[in-house]
Amino acid sequence: MALSRKSIRSRRELLLKIVIAAVLVGALMALSRWYFYDRNWVTTDNAFVTGNIIPVQADATGVVAAVLAEETQLVKKGDVLVRLDGQRARAALAQAEAELGRAVRAVGALFALRAQVCQKIISRAALRDRTRHDLARYRQAASSGAASHQVLQNTEDQLAAQEADLRETRAEYQAVEARVVGVTRMNHPDIEAAKARYNDAYLEFVRQNIRTPATGYVAKRRVQVGQRVRPGDGILNIVPLDHLWIEANLWENRMARIRPGQPAIIRVDLYGSDQIYHGEVAGLVPGSGAVFATLPPDNATGNFIRIVQRIPVRIDLRADELEKQPLRPGLSTVASIDVSGPLQSPNKSIVKTTTDEYLTNIYDKDLAEAKSRADKIVKDNVAGASDDVGCTATE
Secondary structure, rough: OOOHHHHHHHHHHHHHHHHHHHHHHHHHHHHHHHHOOHHHHHEEEEEEEEEEOOOEEEOOOEEEEEEEEHHHHHOOOEEEEEEEEEHHHHHHHHHHHHHHHHHHHHHHHHHHHHHHHHHHHHHHHHHHHHHHHHHHHHHHHHHHHHHHHHHHHHHHHHHHHHHHHHHHHHHHHHHHHHHHOOOOOOOOOOHHHHHHHHHHHHHHOOOOEEEEOOOOOOOOOOOOOOOEEOOOEEEEEOOOOOOEEEEEEEEHHHOOOOOOOOOOEEEEOOOOOOOEEEEEEEEOOOOOOOOOOOOOOOOOOOOOOOOEEEEEEEEEEOOOHHHHHOOOOOEEEEEEEOOOOOOOOOOOOOOOHHHHHOOOOOOOOHHHHHHHHHHHHHHHHOOOOOOOOOOOOOO
């Protein structure tokens, strides 16, 4: 049965009303979403997981004898990662130990020489004093004729020679005294220099074991057994996965309300949109990504093209959520920042450096052990009594 024009027109009007109503409802829903949600959120998909990637480098020279850690393994702070062949370092340490012992004994001999010269001064001063007394008696006897003029002259010449010998010995004492004045057998500069060389050799020996400065997972191992390494050569990387953050690169025209302390919601592509991480804006990088590039642009040369820049924003993640759902640096994310809170200075940073990877103490005891061993070597090689006091016979 054919429909009348009136029926067709009424159906068209009904469909048009339904479409208009649907458009109005959709617009109202979009407006409501923008008003109640989107206007207080800044979202970007140019956001990635990042963290501290700690390079482990050699601090000594040697041939790799053993590789004790492999990629993806968890290592604890202080664990030995690579062991070098320490035979040359051990030989150098033995030589430094011998040189330190020899320096201690040489200094002991120097103090003994000072005491010896002091006794020589006392002896020659006594001979001179005896000659002086003889000369005084000969002069009295010569006036009465009891002593000849020749004896008197010989005694005067002998006194002059003894005076010269005494001055020579005193000069010799001063030369020795200049090398030991103000120091003891334990802290002589020659000993301190030998101890410094020993400490350096000991550190070279100890650093034959390359240790991890922080707890984390091994990545990018670049060393092989038999390879010769030198100080500064890269061995591998350590990545702590318990402290990660998001680097969100936001358009500069959306940065006006971004402030440290604002909450954020992170969705990681690895787990899909159902898994949500909660974060907090920790700080704003003081410059766009362009100015920190390897080749920063120079807008004063050539033709200028205006390009909207991106500002990196650091968003800290919660450690408990990272423990439940681990992440890896480099993963893609979608970051949404709630900007509805009170505005504070964008220069205020709440970034903290209190986690373990910002401080290591695995090297602290190396030098202390070296000094302790050096002091023992000094004590074992000190000969003789206590330090001699100054020689009063030099007056």
